[in-house]
Amino acid sequence: MSRANGVSRWLAMAALVPALAACGPGDSAGGAEAGNAAPGAAAVAPSDPGNGTTQRAGAAEPVYGFGTPATASQIAAWDIDIGPDGAGLPPGQGTVAEGLEVWERHRCVLCHGPTGREGPNDLLTGRIPGDEFPFANDRSLRSTVGNYWPYATTLFDYTRRAMPFDLPGTMTDEEVYAVVGAMLYFNDLLPADAVVDSAVVVDTRMPARDRFVPDNRTGGPTIR
Amino acid sequence: MQDGARDEAEAGHETDGSGGDVDDRDERSGLTRRALIAGAAAAAGGAITAGATRGLVQEAPDPTKVPGARPVTVGSRSPHETPEKLLSGSMGGSSRTPLQDLHGIMTPADLHFERHHHGIPQIDPASYRLLIHGMVDRPTLFTLEDLKRFPQVSKLLFIECSGNGGGAYAPSPSPQHTPQSVDGLLSTSEWTGVALSTLFEEVGAHADATWFLAEGSDAAVMGRSIPMEKAWDDAMIAYAQNGEAIRPEQGYPARVFLPGWEGNASVKWIRRIELSDRPAMFRDETSKYTDPLPDGTSRQFSFVMDAKSIITYPTYPQRLPGPGFVEISGYAWTGRGLIERVEVSTDGGDSWHDAVLQEPVLPKCTTRFRHGWEWDGGPAHLLSRATDETGYTQPVRQQVLDARGPGTRYHSNAIRGWRVARDGSIEFAPV
Numbered sequence: 001m002s003r004a005n006g007v008s009r010w011l012a013m014a015a016l017v018p019a020l021a022a023c024g025p026g027d028s029a030g031g032a033e034a035g036n037a038a039p040g041a042a043a044v045a046p047s048d049p050g051n052g053t054t055q056r057a058g059a060a061e062p063v064y065g066f067g068t069p070a071t072a073s074q075i076a077a078w079d080i081d082i083g084p085d086g087a088g089l090p091p092g093q094g095t096v097a098e099g100l101e102v103w104e105r106h107r108c109v110l111c112h113g114p115t116g117r118e119g120p121n122d123l124l125t126g127r128i129p130g131d132e133f134p135f136a137n138d139r140s141l142r143s144t145v146g147n148y149w150p151y152a153t154t155l156f157d158y159t160r161r162a163m164p165f166d167l168p169g170t171m172t173d174e175e176v177y178a179v180v181g182a183m184l185y186f187n188d189l190l191p192a193d194a195v196v197d198s199a200v201v202v203d204t205r206m207p208a209r210d211r212f213v214p215d216n217r218t219g220g221p222t223i224r
Numbered sequence: 225m226q227d228g229a230r231d232e233a234e235a236g237h238e239t240d241g242s243g244g245d246v247d248d249r250d251e252r253s254g255l256t257r258r259a260l261i262a263g264a265a266a267a268a269g270g271a272i273t274a275g276a277t278r279g280l281v282q283e284a285p286d287p288t289k290v291p292g293a294r295p296v297t298v299g300s301r302s303p304h305e306t307p308e309k310l311l312s313g314s315m316g317g318s319s320r321t322p323l324q325d326l327h328g329i330m331t332p333a334d335l336h337f338e339r340h341h342h343g344i345p346q347i348d349p350a351s352y353r354l355l356i357h358g359m360v361d362r363p364t365l366f367t368l369e370d371l372k373r374f375p376q377v378s379k380l381l382f383i384e385c386s387g388n389g390g391g392a393y394a395p396s397p398s399p400q401h402t403p404q405s406v407d408g409l410l411s412t413s414e415w416t417g418v419a420l421s422t423l424f425e426e427v428g429a430h431a432d433a434t435w436f437l438a439e440g441s442d443a444a445v446m447g448r449s450i451p452m453e454k455a456w457d458d459a460m461i462a463y464a465q466n467g468e469a470i471r472p473e474q475g476y477p478a479r480v481f482l483p484g485w486e487g488n489a490s491v492k493w494i495r496r497i498e499l500s501d502r503p504a505m506f507r508d509e510t511s512k513y514t515d516p517l518p519d520g521t522s523r524q525f526s527f528v529m530d531a532k533s534i535i536t537y538p539t540y541p542q543r544l545p546g547p548g549f550v551e552i553s554g555y556a557w558t559g560r561g562l563i564e565r566v567e568v569s570t571d572g573g574d575s576w577h578d579a580v581l582q583e584p585v586l587p588k589c590t591t592r593f594r595h596g597w598e599w600d601g602g603p604a605h606l607l608s609r610a611t612d613e614t615g616y617t618q619p620v621r622q623q624v625l626d627a628r629g630p631g632t633r634y635h636s637n638a639i640r641g642w643r644v645a646r647d648g649s650i651e652f653a654p655v
Binding site for chain 2: 058060061062064067083160168
């Protein structure tokens with residue numbers, strides 16, 4: 001399995017996935033399809049499965065005119081995802097030392113333990129010697145940020161949107177940078193005196209970064 | 225006759241004790257049943273001219289001799305029928321459908337399995353908005369009423385958590401598994417809503433958008449990245465389930481629905497969709513819902529649920545009452561389209577017989593299969609294996625082990641089985 005670098009391989013994968021999805025039949029037996037095509041609807045049949053080679057675009061003008069234009073501020077209020085390229089990372093910074101304080105103050109310790117390896121809930125800390133990746137062959141292995149997560153941007157994204165568990169989404173961006181720093185420090189991916197900002201989150205090379213491959217199951221007789 | 229036999233078998237639940245699953249309350253005794261009937265008659269205002277009494281046990285009144293109950297504004301099950309979901313997960317994150325208690329293919333909405341990642345949000349439909357933005361000409365906010373004005377789509381579809389069946393893949397699966405405990409993260413409903421392609425037409429999706437990011441408004445703001453082709457194919461925003469508004473635990477007031485794909489990607493309580501040219505690499509498509517492989521890689525975006533089947537009758541903790549006719553029955557399903565064939569073995573796979581596929585047989589929906597079997601009273605090992613229209617046949621466990629290794633945790637679809645002993649007792653025994 002080749003392991004192409006960078007996000008670019010996902011562009012190729014986007015062309016692979018629909019080939020799998022298209023193995024199913026159309027919508028013939030499933031129930032009522034959309035009603036009569038509205039004036040101005042694009043000529044492409046709504047149920048035509050993508051074949052991965054042609055890209056499709058929406059209509060040049062609204063077809064039905066339902067809905068309200070979204071303003072930039074409305075979009076900004078909800079547009080919280082952080083891309084693997086760092087897109088969406090906010091200004092600000094935090095230190096590992098501050099992160100260790102955040103770890104206590106926001107009670108991260110209650111679910112993840114003093115250093116992220118004690119539980120009782122998801123393990124966050126732990127490397128595998130040589131950064132090997134024997135998860136398929138060793139059922140006892142537990143995945144962690146250090147041995148399984150491919151992007152530190154995901155760590156920032158998930159922590160900011162969903163943590164701490166009892167007060168989700170309430171940490172400041174500076175607190176998130178700091179506590180992400182603490183988790184990377186727990187995993188020996190940052191030094192104790194590190195200052196974490198957007199560049200550090202993007203540039204921190206995660207050990208499992210190149211381990212992920214597209215789905216190669218295609219239906220048919222082969223078990224994959 | 226066979227219904228009577230089945231009732232007897234199910235009444236055997238309580239004597240088998242453990243399993244902790246379902247149905248050990250409604251059939252506890254004839255006394256309970258009679259008391260319930262008498263109570264129902266009393267509640268309905270009927271004159272309780274109870275029939276004969278034997279000791280302290282009050283016989284149920286002859287229903288042809290007392291006025292029946294009046295209509296009600298919202299119906300409820302017979303007090304004799306108390307199917308329940310099975311709660312699981314240390315964080316209270318899931319509940320499982322009682323597959324063994326259901327008939328046909330539909331799942332009652334209140335028995336639909338649950339898997340959520342930070343609880344069930346309370347959402348006011350009046351203030352609900354769906355934002356679609358990113359690589360579109362016209363970023364738009366849709367109210368719930370807006371969504372309902374578009375042309376509808378409505379289909380019978382299964383949805384299955386990709387972690388379903390993990391208990392069958394364990395090195396030594398518990399013989400006390402029930403259909404519900406091993407594969408109850410599977411449900412089937414009629415899902416109604418608006419095709420995502422209709423909305424993407426409306427907002428002017430860009431031709432070079434290859435992924436869309438979907439986020440819910442739960443406390444985890446659960447997110448997944450989905451290839452655009454699925455939107456142009458058959459993805460929908462669903463707002464109704466089995467004819468009524470979606471239940472809160474299923475995503476009220478609106479959710480993404482991706483037919484045939486792992487349930488996690490059908491983001492509930494959908495709040496925002498951003499069209500993009502790459503996935504976001506959310507937590508639930510990197511740290512979770514990825515499948516380690518023996519070559520040191522991990523399969524990502526493994527969306528499609530491959531063909532699978534499970535016998536739901538007869539199963540643990542039921543007990544066959546004695547030799548004679550048994551109609552073996554269960555579900556088969558595949559995310560790749562139609563179930564083409566289901567075979568049943570009663571001898572552990574030495575011989576296989578084509579099961580009857582009960583209509584309707586629909587793509588990306590559960591299909592009910594049935595197979596008549598004359599039990600001779602000897603040991604038997606019941607198996608089912610499904611084949612879908614792509615020619616994919618449900619594998620044995622060793623085939624999956626060879627392909628993926630023992631450490632993978634999702635997409636467990638190897639053949640499930642049930643071992644019948646001479647005394648009619650049944651244990652879970654996959655192969």
